[in-house]
Amino acid sequence: MIALSKVDVVDSLSVWRRNSRVYLRLWKTEMIAPVIEPVFTFFAFGFGVGALVTSQIQGMSYLAFVGAGVLAFTVLMRVIFEVTYGAYFRMVYQSTYDAILATPVNAESLAFGEILWAVTKGVIDSIFILPLIVIFGAASSAFTPLAIIPLVLGCIFLAGLGLALTAHVFEIDHFNIFFAIFFSTIFLCGAWFPVELLPRWLQIIAYAIPTTSVIDLTRAFLTGNFAGRHWIEFFYVVAAALICLEWALKSVRKRMVV
Amino acid sequence: MRSDWIIEAKNLKKYYGNFCAVGGISFDIAAGETFAILGENGAGKSTTMRMIACRSPISEGNLTVNGYTVGADDRKIRSVLGVVPQENNLDPDLNVLENLIVYSRYFRIPYEAALERSRKLLDFIRLSEKAKAKVDSLSGGMKRRLVIARALIHEPSILLLDEPTTGLDPNVRQEIWEKIDDLRSERKITVVLSTHYMDEAEKLSGRLIVLANGKIAATGHPAELIRSRVGKFALEVREAKGVPLANVDHSITAVSRGSLHIYFGENTDELAKLMPQYGSRPMILRPSNLEDVFLGVIAS
Numbered sequence: 199m200i201a202l203s204k205v206d207v208v209d210s211l212s213v214w215r216r217n218s219r220v221y222l223r224l225w226k227t228e229m230i231a232p233v234i235e236p237v238f239t240f241f242a243f244g245f246g247v248g249a250l251v252t253s254q255i256q257g258m259s260y261l262a263f264v265g266a267g268v269l270a271f272t273v274l275m276r277v278i279f280e281v282t283y284g285a286y287f288r289m290v291y292q293s294t295y296d297a298i299l300a301t302p303v304n305a306e307s308l309a310f311g312e313i314l315w316a317v318t319k320g321v322i323d324s325i326f327i328l329p330l331i332v333i334f335g336a337a338s339s340a341f342t343p344l345a346i347i348p349l350v351l352g353c354i355f356l357a358g359l360g361l362a363l364t365a366h367v368f369e370i371d372h373f374n375i376f377f378a379i380f381f382s383t384i385f386l387c388g389a390w391f392p393v394e395l396l397p398r399w400l401q402i403i404a405y406a407i408p409t410t411s412v413i414d415l416t417r418a419f420l421t422g423n424f425a426g427r428h429w430i431e432f433f434y435v436v437a438a439a440l441i442c443l444e445w446a447l448k449s450v451r452k453r454m455v456v
Numbered sequence: 457m458r459s460d461w462i463i464e465a466k467n468l469k470k471y472y473g474n475f476c477a478v479g480g481i482s483f484d485i486a487a488g489e490t491f492a493i494l495g496e497n498g499a500g501k502s503t504t505m506r507m508i509a510c511r512s513p514i515s516e517g518n519l520t521v522n523g524y525t526v527g528a529d530d531r532k533i534r535s536v537l538g539v540v541p542q543e544n545n546l547d548p549d550l551n552v553l554e555n556l557i558v559y560s561r562y563f564r565i566p567y568e569a570a571l572e573r574s575r576k577l578l579d580f581i582r583l584s585e586k587a588k589a590k591v592d593s594l595s596g597g598m599k600r601r602l603v604i605a606r607a608l609i610h611e612p613s614i615l616l617l618d619e620p621t622t623g624l625d626p627n628v629r630q631e632i633w634e635k636i637d638d639l640r641s642e643r644k645i646t647v648v649l650s651t652h653y654m655d656e657a658e659k660l661s662g663r664l665i666v667l668a669n670g671k672i673a674a675t676g677h678p679a680e681l682i683r684s685r686v687g688k689f690a691l692e693v694r695e696a697k698g699v700p701l702a703n704v705d706h707s708i709t710a711v712s713r714g715s716l717h718i719y720f721g722e723n724t725d726e727l728a729k730l731m732p733q734y735g736s737r738p739m740i741l742r743p744s745n746l747e748d749v750f751l752g753v754i755a756s
């Protein structure tokens with residue numbers, strides 16, 4: 199049976215509101231971080247590396263190219279942390295899941311609420327960072343605000359994937375392996391340089407990772423350069439998001455309901 | 457089948473992988489009753505309660521709560537159950553009042569009603585002054601009371617208490633018992649509790665079951681069990697290592713446990729006759745209690 203069909207959205211929203219309440223209490227620290235990080239990433243990659251890169255990339259300056267990378271990287275990182283360490287704390291150390299599951303809320307609605315919250319955090323970060331990107335001159339298209347679409351899909355994909363993995367983790371140190379893989383792949387995914395520069399075999403790996411499509415789509419919206427491949431990437435990310443979402447709901451039930 | 461059974465368990469089993477934690481138990485609990493589950497560590501008390509709470513799926517057998525079948529109508533069952541788990545699981549990211557308010561949302565209680573109930577409950581457990589305090593700053597007894605209050609936020613008709621007073625000082629235990637008593641008399645709430653404390657079971661429960669290795673080893677009213685399983689009185693002799701048990705006729709039961717000898721009988725005179733042979737060893741002649749039954753059942 200499809201786990202997604204067991205989700206009660208009102209219940210998920212109750213879980214979402216629990217998390218948002220905690221977030222709002224800490225909003226000062228929670229909201230400064232997403233701004234500081236991308237600013238310095240721009241300093242480093244846009245100006246630092248950008249000064250060395252004088253050639254045009256896909257017909258744009260390096261700064262314009264790297265905008266999507268900075269945006270996607272920051273937002274996706276936020277989501278990943280929320281569904282790994284954040285969720286692990288609630289699940290294992292604080293028994294928050296255990297308390298919620300004694301109420302009418304079922305495991306699927308709980309997991310969905312957690313993912314919904316992680317995605318919300320990603321969206322909040324996007325809203326903070328998008329103006330920065332414009333200020334740094336890394337976004338020129340009128341479609342820039344729509345970059346939120348691939349970012350949300352990317353957030354759902356990684357929130358699902360991350361929460362599913364968290365539900366399989368019994369030692370918090372195992373996250374190190376996960377993060378090692380995540381950071382390695384993010385360098386392949388076209389955030390800092392075009393995938394086309396990689397050897398053929400690495401390009402194939404890169405395009406198999408949905409994050410590559412998320413970043414490429416984000417870049418399309420920021421620069422206004424659309425191509426036919428973007429449709430394929432779009433449906434690829436939608437499929438990846440749905441599969442990981444379903445996997446997350448199933449994994450949380452398997453972990454919590456024994 | 458009586459119509460007022462609110463919880464009915466038939467041949468209930470629970471496996472964790474291949475391990476059988478509950479091995480086919482049957483019991484019925486009447487509406488308004490206070491029912492206790494006793495047993496050693498690992499006997500299966502929590503597992504049984506978690507199955508009633510639809511928190512842990514049953515492996516075999518039948519379990520109905522409030523007329524609904526566990527495994528099929530879980531949502532309906534959970535909405536009338538108040539659950540106090542063995543381990544406190546208050547939310548450390550929220551303050552005392554928020555713990556109640558946020559929890560009330562899971563039961564779809566409108567905010568205004570939730571706020572009013574939360575204030576009343578904090579009053580009830582005498583934590584009103586701590587409404588804005590962090591959960592981590594509460595003492596063990598306060599935390600326990602808050603978990604109980606949280607379990608009452610949706611005015612459940614059944615309250616599941618898994619070792620409600622373990623690890624608390626005698627005053628706090630007394631206080632929690634009073635609260636449970638209040639609830640029973642005011643609201644006719646059905647209470648299912650597990651405990652290691654015999655005094656708690658004797659004080660609170662109407663009927664009880666003793667679990668041993670996932671099976672029911674004894675069942676009945678505390679007084680009934682004491683009467684049927686051991687005599688009315690007990691003579692307890694300590695430091696009796698190396699001394700043989702006294703020869704007694706069949707009106708007295710003799711038990712030796714390590715350096716402890718216990719004799720159960722119907723009257724004190726008969727038991728007192730045994731005292732001289734122990735000389736100056738510490739001994740006490742007392743009414744027998746549920747603990748005697750418990751230890752007897754577990755030993756056998």
Ligand SMILES: Nc1ncnc2c1ncn2[C@@H]1O[C@H](COP(=O)(O)OP(=O)(O)OP(=O)(O)O)[C@@H](O)[C@H]1O
Nearest residue numbers: 456472477495496497498499500501502503504542
């Ligand atoms: N999630 C689980 N996975 C595997 N085994 C479990 C699990 N939960 C409980 N058990 C085992 O099932 C048995 C019964 O456990 P349970 O927690 O029901 O005992 P209990 O009577 O509540 O004990 P205590 O008095 O220590 O709380 C124990 O042997 C325990 O190790």
Ligand SMILES: [Mg+2]
Nearest residue numbers: 501502503542
């Ligand atoms: Mg237990």
